[in-house]
Amino acid sequence: MSSPSELIFFVNGKKVVEKNADPEEVLLSFLRRRAGLTGTKYGCGSGGCGACTVMVSRYSHHQARVVHYTVNACLQQIVTLHCAAVVTVEGIGSTKTKLHPVQERIAKAHGSQCGFCTPGMVMSMYTLLRNKPRPSMEDIREALGGNICRCTGYRPIIDGFKTFCDSETSACCQSGGGGKCCMENGIEGSKSLNSEESDISEELFPMDDLLPLDPSQDLIFPPELLIMEKKLSGEALYFQGQRVNLVAPSELSHLLELKAEHPSAPLVVGNTTIGPEMLLKGVHHPLLVYVGRIPELSAVTWGENGVTVGAACSLSTLKEELERAVSEMEESRTRGYRALLQTLQCLAAKQIRNMATIGGNLLSANPKYDLSSVSAAVGCTLHVASKDGTRDIPFNEKLFTAFGKTALRPNEVLLSINIPCSKPWEFVAAYRQAQRREFAFSIVNAGMKVVIREGTDIVESLNIYYGGVGPTLVRPGRTCQQLVGRLLTEACHFLKEDVDVSPSIHGGKGEYRKSLVFSFFFKFYMQVVLEMGERGVSDIDLPLEYLSALKPFKNEAPQGQQSYQLVSEAQPSVDPVGRPSMHQSAFQQATGEAKYYDDLPPVEGELFIFMVTSTRAHAKITNVDPSEALEMPGVVTVVSAGDVPGANVRLWFNNPEELFATEEIVCAVVAESREQARRAAQKVQVTYQDLLPVFFTIEDAIKHESYFEPKRKVERGDVDEALKTAECILEDEIYMGGQEHFYMETQGLIAVPRGENEEMDLFVSTQHGAFTQELVGMALGIESNKITCHVKRLGGGFGGKVMKIASLSAITAVAAHKTGKAVRCCLDRGDDMLITGGRHPFLGKYKVGYNSDGTIVAADIIYYSNGGCTLDESSFIMDKAILHMDNGYKIPNLRGRGVVCKTYLPSNTAFRGFGGPQGLMVIESVLHEVAVRCGLPPEKVRDVNMYREELSYTHYKQPFCPTSMVRCWDECLDRADYEDRLRAIQLFNSSNRWKKRGIAAVPQKFGVGFSKGFYNQGASLVNIFKDGSVLVTHGGTEMGQGIHTKAIQIASRVLKVPMSSIFIKETCTGNVPNAAPSAASFGTDAVGMAVKDACEKLMRRLKPLMEANPKNTWKQWASDAFFQKISLSATGFFMGPATNVDWEKGEGQAYYYFTYGACCSEVEIDCLTGDHKNIRTDIVMDVGKSINPALDIGQVEGGFVQGVGLYTIEELQFSPDGVLMTRGPSQYKVPSLCDVPAEFNVHLLANSENPHAIYLSKGIGEPPVFFASTLFFAIKAAIAEARKEKGLGDTFPLSSPATAEKIRMACQDQFTEMAIGGYHHVRQEGALLLSLISDGRDGDSVVHSGVSVLGPQGDKSGLVYRR
């Protein structure tokens, strides 16, 4: 290899010259660790979250201009940035100079909660504006599709950014936006209850003083790069790393030589396949050849027969070219292009499409990649070249020899792909179904083309290709061949024989995949029949009720209304309590200035720790051999149980768990760099002796009677007696899967020994600093007064950063103690998902007695949760599930028993709602099923059973008043127009066969506070300085919920100083000791009261000065106080109520008070694919008198969207050996923008006051998660409608989450029957598809020559599509 080239690129206008650039170094680590630009975040390291989004600009020879595009910095190799300019969030604006309008608007619109996703969001939007200063909503939706936010629910981000759109496309007429009427847009908005609502506001942020978009503020493309780019073309670049070399030829001949010399060296362009393989799977390629600089590979040429696209063209370039063609060319010539475009729209996300190339997609030979099936169907041709010459290869299944392997010769490279135009009698379509509609790999994809003999309905050729049904691209050859000269109607018969999906297919879901094979073809068939009908060559009547099956769901940016009650006019304008105030650090978060633990600069000599995790579910570790790891470069030591100077335990309510354990963490490697530690950890040899039994599910735990203690029971009335009197009995069960927290910031910390008195500081991402401090002290054998935990902020927590982070901290502290150096621990996303546990799966088995009017007289429910291998918080979570089992219903005889199962899965832990969403789900299932059996709308049954008396009692005898809940329920159904929409849905369902809608509503009563009463306390420290500035500290941690902002509002009210003079720096165990965790929706209640208490003390001390000199300023009073020796520092304390439950008696005052609400959602499902769309959600929430309506609405929306994941998408998968398979965003899908209901309305209940909490407010963090169960029940209702079409009953099992697979398989029909092999109803050849069209009613059809005429009974109410 020649001598290394000098790498030159620009970052934020500054030139970077790297003499020894390493091909393994990605832009993200360069920015964060070497350029000190920590605004760009690590969320997953695999292109799946968008937290690392930056803008790259470079001169495009092809387009003869500078182009700007987003990339995922975690996959962008720096060596491929030669001559490029990178702009990060720090490069566009700052709080010190000037904010960029994008930064300002996301902050002001409350679009930044924990802030970890915010820089990525900002850069996606900024790049869009660089290319299109007046974007449409669709542009924004597309630009943000690859940015995941786990906090906000996306709506406020969209609201902030839509202010850049033309008012035509963005704002709602109803909200004074001056845009197109909502009704015309198909958005009806929540019905407003206008009576005495003049004090109701829908404005969450002021629109009048926003910074204008000023392109002159943008960094210009460095002229030096333009000159260099021209000068350099022709020169190859060479980069030599420690383990990997990269050559970047600029001439084709050189590339071909390289390929001949190094046939096994992969070609790389976007690095979106090779990168994750190398980074996450440890695949090692000593040499890479970058082909992005070769003009022939980047050219796009249009000819008579179509377009030829260079192999190194990005998918975005391909998409733009095809969009242009479709808008300019005749429709009949662009059918293939439309099919490709339809695929490209949902393929990955904008950032990935900007990086990924068409050549890389096709030649990765991965059947879940989408382009192969449609390209093969369209009839593309590959132009390949080698030193021996060029050749053209038809793109079809023969190209793929095995998973990841192609038939290209080792010395060949792909030059370009020819994509032909279609011809008049060609019909082309593409289909895909994924776990999530956008930004997810397809489960099955398909491309189909049929050529029909002109003027007939006879097949001339048929090309069908499937991806995702085998290890390579599959062409059902028999089907395609045998249909030539015949009719399309016969295809399904052949397909059944032709496509064999192995039950052991990678990724599972065999029957679902096979169902999709038929469903996709059926859709294609209908599409072709329709188009042929339009041309008058087919007499097949496609019933009108089938047509909606042909329309894919449209992804839309969410819109809606949010309303809250204004503060009274009597409230002084300077008092911020009750007003929508922006998150305290929103500007810092939007500019990337906000510091998270891993953004702190390295401490001199800092080391890194990487955990070695157990690969067995249940085994004894017989030997740990770290010798190979210790030999590796940079490795300093390995720490294990023997190194723990104190106790190797995590003590939790008398349940000790090991730190270095026989289960998850075996030992840990400490090295000079992260990469060294990671690589060395893989070399630690651990020998196991497997132990039996090993089981993972609740069912198996029940069989083995493997339970943790204590078991719980609560009973009201006499269940057994009442069951005898009930008119009907129902026995059933509902299973609900677990959930991964997927906070955007993975867990970690920096432990810094101070070198004196064994003191140690920890900068840690924890929700419970005091517990971390205590545990570190125990592990080190040091008292807590020498250990200080600092928590600036968390990039999301959701309950996941209470327990495990304490163990990680203790292990890291042991390493710091042993080495005497600062040690940093940052979990990779995969390890975070593996080690830290998640929400508990639950199984609820119930026996219910009810009457035919839907009244439930008795319910006996046993809850089983899957606690995993250790108890952790499982028993408290079970308590909460049982305490919430009555929800809003007065079931007179109610018994709940709770059992935590011990299995060999990683231990589960707290998650927002803490068992509430599971407990509530079971009772709502009971109500739903009873309603179905009574033939009543479920909402009527809910209504009939609801608590109504002003003095009601829970099943554990806690008194409460349900009036607010009933108000929320009534208002929600009213605002949602429930009755009218139910009728509209019934009409829709009767006139659509393959799309069905459902609607569901639930009320909610959610207990706030810890049932472990001693946790209900809060403390604060408020210091006033001589200059009048105020520093507040309290025990709560800021993780996006806005606890600091609310604390400042409270301090501002009491001290009567503006919020801008009050600051909260961090949460620190040295300032406020022994704090309770920030959890249980109780944070603001506890610390708010404590801050108020401290401020009131200070005001009492200052009162004499104020009265003596009433005209003085605050600053003068503060200064006077100092000179008069009045203390300006006060602690505040809040002793919360004595909540407790006597579990012997099953009664007590479990909660401080209840937060109430109601939610109504409507969904539409695609019965053929299992896809669903969340059409509309209305929530009415009682938060008492909100302290900050913007933050509270943010919590409602964010919690709801997290629930969308819980109840409909997020599915953890384990191997048969109990190994977690879903370890990153590629396999585990959390809701993205496309999952938010298209219309999403949130209203805070007016005229509600809660005398129990600070300023009459209520806690709100957890309750909204459960509201997304409405989607589950609406889906279930829609499935029932689909089943009715087949004459199936409307009682059927459906477990949560209601994934696409489950929806599809529950909508049983001919296709699912064929897929599961139960289809014996072989009809006369040629009639199968027709019979499907007449849907089992073919007895009434006359079938001749492939033409069907529906008889009178087949024609439902005249709804047959006739031409």
Ligand SMILES: Cc1cc2nc3c(=O)[nH]c(=O)nc-3n(C[C@H](O)[C@H](O)[C@H](O)COP(=O)(O)OP(=O)(O)OC[C@H]3O[C@@H](n4cnc5c(N)ncnc54)[C@H](O)[C@@H]3O)c2cc1C
């Ligand atoms: C988060 C994420 C989401 C994704 N979602 C989807 C999705 O929904 N649908 C989908 O289809 N894909 C998806 N992908 C895959 C993505 O489309 C492919 O990784 C991409 O197209 C590969 O292109 P690349 O330039 O990055 O390839 P690279 O990683 O650079 O290279 C990939 C392979 O192609 C070979 N290769 C590349 N160019 C040539 C050439 N000219 N001649 C010979 N061989 C060549 C290389 O040798 C290498 O083996 C996703 C990827 C990520 C990271």
Ligand code: FES
């Ligand atoms: S960190 Fe790059 S996409 Fe997640």
Ligand code: FES
């Ligand atoms: S604000 Fe988006 S992830 Fe927290």
